[in-house]
Amino acid sequence: MKKWYAVIGDPIAHSLSPFMHDLWMDEHGVDASYIPVHVKPARLKESFDALKTLGVGGFNITLPHKQAIVPFLDELDETAIIMDAVNTVTFDGQSYKGWNTDGDGFVRSLMTEQIALHEKVLIIGAGGAARGIAFALKRANFHDVSIANRTYQRAEELAAATGSEAITMQDAEKSLGDFRIIIQTTSVGLAEGEALPLSLDQIQPDSLVADIIYTPLETPFLKAAKEKGCRILNGVGMFVYQGAIAFEKWTGIRPDTEKMIHIITDKLGGNYVNR
Structure with a gap:
């Protein structure tokens, strides 16, 4: 069965996470997809239950759900406990674990x-x-x-x-x-x-x-x-690196962050200088 991952938020249409993760999945031959899911705050619990029912392999959380998602998860990483906020969720086949990779x-x-x-x-x-x-x-x-x-x-x-x-x-x-x-x-x-x-x-x-x-x-x-x-x-580097940490947790693969920073910067109309 093909795996799939997601990012949830409100709004979500602006997110570059699907673009980034889909590129990494294609590059590494990962048979999976990554989709944006628009979730209103009042429907967060209902939406999370739906994601679980549909078999999501893991997902990212952006504003305004990073703290509100916490009570619905089975466990939290130490950093997420300290932060009381989550931006990445993994699923090991039994439980959903929250992480915070932003910092x-x-x-x-x-x-x-x-x-x-x-x-x-x-x-x-x-x-x-x-x-x-x-x-x-x-x-x-x-x-x-x-x-x-x-x-x-x-x-x-x-x-x-x-x-x-x-x-x-x-x-x-x-x-x-x-x-x-x-x-x-x-x-x-x-x-x-x-x-x-x-x-x-x-x-x-x-x-x-x-x-x-x-x-x-x-x-x-x-x-x-x-x-x-x-x-x-x-903030391009922060965006790419936090995404790379999530990607590695989901797939076990460490993606090329330098290349992605270049791609994202170019997509946003900038010029990237290799260091």
Whole structure:
């Protein structure tokens, strides 16, 4: 029987996951397909039951279901327990297990750059994406991580959970030159005419500035950092690496991430530079 996998979300039509996974399956001769499934929040449990009945081999979860899916799963990976959020589900023939690969996907992307583990890191934001990245940085042995958020209490809570330091957005702006890696995880500054999450006036020109968003490939934040002479990293790598981790869990095959980053970047209208 042909296997099939899926991604669920609301909305879902924009997702590039089916494009990516289908390419990997074709490339490796995996007799399977991967489909997008539009699931409204009110029908999540009903939809999950339907996926199980129809024999889904595994699936990805995107917004807004990453936390809501948790109570319906049979077990969770340690990272998913810490995160209380899931983006990948595997099925071993008996039980459905939830994983969270977002943070590890980002760190794998980050590690393709010329960086050192002792570099000072600033995470902007304290939401779900920031949480995943903060925990993944800790597991990867980045020890000097600070978290800044508009609501300082949320930064404090995440910092306490990850052994990081919480700082105000104002202090982050003033001390920005001390950080060699700046990671922007919020949606602030994407709207036309909207101010950036923080001023880059104090940034060092050789810093690495990352944004987890990949559409557009260069967010206003990345454009501003590029103008300051910084190296920039968009969210394509994070997207590809988190998908590759899921693909390997489902099939046992480790796909070519470098090639896929090239393909996705080209599909989005950008130019990919091999490192």
